[in-house]
Amino acid sequence: MILSMTGYASSQRELSHGVLSVELRAVNHRFLDLSLRLPEEFRALEGAIREKLSGRLNRGKLECRVAFNAREGAASQLRLNNALVAELLRLADQVKEHQPGAGDLRMGEILRWPGVIESDALPAEVLHATAMQLLDEALDEFVAARGREGEKLGAILLARADEMSSVLAQIAPRLPQIIDEYENKLKQRLQEALGSADDERVRQELVLFAQKVDVQEEVDRLHTHLAELRRIVQQGGHAGKRLDFLMQELNREANTFGSKSVSTDTTKVAMTLKVLIEQMREQIQNIE
Template sequence: MVHSMTAFARASREADWGSLELELRSVNQRYLDLHFRLPEPLRSLEPGYRDALRQRLNRGKVECTLRFTPSREETLSVNAERLAGLSDALHEVRRTLPEAAMPDALTLLDHPGVLEAAGPDLEVVTASAQALFNEALDALLDARAREGAELAALIRSRLTGVREQVSKVQLQLPEILKRQRSQLLERLETVRAELDPQRLEAELTLMAQKADVDEELDRLTTHVGEVERQLTEKGPVGRRLDFLMQELNREANTLSSKSVVAETTRSAVELKVLIEQMREQIQNIE
């Protein structure tokens, strides 16, 4: 099944500790390229996010953005144990140096570890952020699958056009070869008297063989069948499809170069247009 590399997913969650919003964006890229924007308190989630993306995606540039908004400002509390230890130390100083000035309450609160900021439980927030990521990743994969199905339908419609052009040339081939021979005879009419009849016939046969496009039409048909097969394969197929577009384009170019009549030229041009349209869509396929 074809999957697109272009997709977007967003998931959010609100609780008494605040809110989380996670976005996943993916665009086409030759390899898997991962980028993360996570709030500092939740930075530890990145390795797990990275592993999950690598397990379920093969190609694409993916941006993961997580936003965390606490529901309220941090509350401050006094560390009683730390303050008691500081008080004991001050009593010891007073016994040794009775004349020493004692600090006031604000100075005591400013001492490291006495005043603590209490925020939301990070374990709870982390667990919610992980669940949110799993939800967004499932949605991203669904979006890539839906767009992949649309891309496959577009490619199949162009393949139908390729088949039609191949069939058109095949049906016209006897008449095309007849007209080619006639045109070649006309061109050689001026020098017929100077050439040996057997040599002339051999030259005509050789030129007709060079203009014969049967092999190119057969290979075009074979490549079209292989593209159809790849569209039903599991796993990433984008690179193989891109290679097949190169092969289709090669045959279309050869068909064009061999053409000596307008009908074949028109079909070759139409084939190139159809192949280029498919190639553009395939750039987004995983």
């Protein structure tokens, strides 16, 4: 399926001291633009998060927010590692036996020693691993949500394409008659202006006119582009840029069709085609 560039998803988990959450939200953008909102304790994950997001997303302005909301009254409890302190002091006494002039260990030095102060807070590696798991969960839901939205956008595009095909099918049988009627009017005016019914110049002007107002080539190209649009939508994947280019081609053919119009009927058809193309273009701006 085709994917929308807009979407939202979040995932969270209850931990011993609070709630860890990951939130993803995105809007349309020409390229992939990642914006990360990370607390300082999760800053080390920035590279891994960017790599994971860019591996699954192609376009869109995406904001990824990681947050840890501490539970009220759940402050981490600090404890002294008595066994380690005793071991440090024992080793300090041994050093003084060999070096009587060595000074005593100061309290600040003991407290700064790795492992002396223990906390019941989750280790950083556990928090980081949990955050990456939540990112995977949120990203799965995010992609699924963009797929559901993309499916709706694809249905809109196919419906507009069917409307365009219907409009062309209705006007196609009448094109020869419209051109014949206008040729007769033009022939009469030329004959009146030139004063001759058999003048070679009248014939040349009519031949030139017929070439200028023939829109069969534009109609054929419009049908071809509409068939390609249906193929792209049904194929799915990263289709936004291809569809956007196709809108330019459809619009060019519709403009040419309108410039060759010789009746109010064909002018109305050209305007209808341009309105439908613009409606499709607006939807395509949201497709990845």
